[in-house]
Amino acid sequence: xxxxxxxxxxxxxxxxxxxxxxxxxxxxxxxxxxxxxxxxxxxxxxxxxxxxxxxxxxxxxxxxxxxxxxxxxxxxxxxxxxxxxxxxxxxxxxxxxxxxxxxxxxxxxxxxxxxxxxxxxxxxx
Numbered sequence: 001x002x003x004x005x006x007x008x009x010x011x012x013x014x015x016x017x018x019x020x021x022x023x024x025x026x027x028x029x030x031x032x033x034x035x036x037x038x039x040x041x042x043x044x045x046x047x048x049x050x051x052x053x054x055x056x057x058x059x060x061x062x063x064x065x066x067x068x069x070x071x072x073x074x075x076x077x078x079x080x081x082x083x084x085x086x087x088x089x090x091x092x093x094x095x096x097x098x099x100x101x102x103x104x105x106x107x108x109x110x111x112x113x114x115x116x117x118x119x120x121x122x123x124x125x
Contacts, residue, residue, distance in 0.1 A: 008101075012108035019045040019089040020053060020113070027087035030073070034088075037063040042092045043106055046072040046117065049085040055117035058106040062090050072117045 027047055028036050042062045046055040055072035059065035066088065076086050093102055110118055 008104060009108060012105045012112075015043050015091045015093075015105060016109050016112060018091045019043065019047075019056070019109075022089050024049050024087060027089045029087060030083055032067075034063050034066040037066060037088065037090060038092055039063040040092045041102065042090050043102065043109065044088055044090040045115070046070070046076070047087055047089050048076070048081055049087075053113050053115045054086070055115050056106065056109050056113060057118075058093075058102040062092070075117050 024047065028034070039061045041058075041060050043056065043058050044062060044065070045053050045057075048054055054076060055070075057065070073086070077083075093105070
């Protein structure tokens, strides 16, 4: 677990690199059950093939977060994105014993990327 702001920023950068720069073809396809996603805590991104990050979020269970639906999919449909051009990039986080850590990592990534489907971007504290 990061012990200072520098380590926290570095971890957030590693997560952002993992979800933003993994080749699109390696991201998770959309499905009904999302069985290919782990039922573990993590940070995820809804990505478009050409337009990049659409939404970034955190969750206690990556699979559970998507199996119940996600508003970003509705917005992508309303924006007339082809479902084959929208995928999920996810990074499992092993430090779930500290929920504040996921919140802070998500906030850093949101401030750095400002995805269009995130309604609120947290201000820096």
